[in-house]
Amino acid sequence: MPDSAAVRVLVPARFRQGSGRLCLDFLRTLRFRNTPEVTEELADPEALTAWVRQCGPCGEGPVAAPAPGRVAEARALREAVHALILAALGPDGPAAIPAAARARLNSAAAAPLPTPRLTPSGALGWHSDDPVTATLALIARDALDLATSPALLPRLRPCASPICGAFFLDHSRPGARRWCSMDTCGSRAKKAGVRARA
Structure with a gap:
């Protein structure tokens, strides 16, 4: 995790x-990783709650704001996921993850998961008495699954933008995707290329 004094805060x-x-969407909550523009999106309990509502499966029900200490735990889990992804993409694979990061992931993955429920409208919904903890458990389990999946690792890659810092799973048929998003990083790169040629 970068020095907190150098990290800008943004709640989008x-x-x-x-x-x-x-798990890769969760990594995106630290924008512009390893650049001078590094920006923290999990600024406070309200931001963590907002992320769980938007990105987790329990967004339809009530999500109580977690205690401030939970934000630090969520950020630490995010950094453990990042360490695991880097290890998985390295020559020694996921076994190369630092022991502390492995322990954090395993601990988070052991928490209770959301449970499926049939809603009054007949749709499938998800419930947890603690949606934040349940969503963090899903993130940890997803990261463990991804990092140990030989079929998926060749399609896991960092965005080609030198300032982005995001990872993505390339589901394209040729497997040649370069950008985490064509609307943002890809578009910026194309515009920069046009300016350079002009």
Whole structure:
């Protein structure tokens, strides 16, 4: 985690999704990782609650604001997920993850998950008495599954933008996707290319 004094804070109206996995969407809450523009989106309990509402399965029901200490736990889990992804993409695979990050992921993954429920309208909904903890458990389990899936790892890649820092799972048929989003990073790169050629 970068020095907190150097991290800008932003709580967006909507969080970025579309990486192809819940754990990778969660990584996006630290924008512009490893750049001078690094920006923290999980600024406070309200921001964590907003992320769980938007991105987690329990967004329809009430989500109580977590205690301030839970934000630090969520950020630490995010950094453990990041460490696992980097290890999984490295030559030694997921076994190379630091022991503390492995322990944090395993602990979070052991928490109770949301349970399915049939809503009065006949749709499938999800419930948890503690949606934040349940969503963090899903994130940890998703990261563990992704990092140990030989079929998926070749399609897991970082965005080609040098300032983005996001990862995505490339579901395209040729497997040649370069950007986490064509609307943001891809568009910026194309515009920069046009300016450079002009």
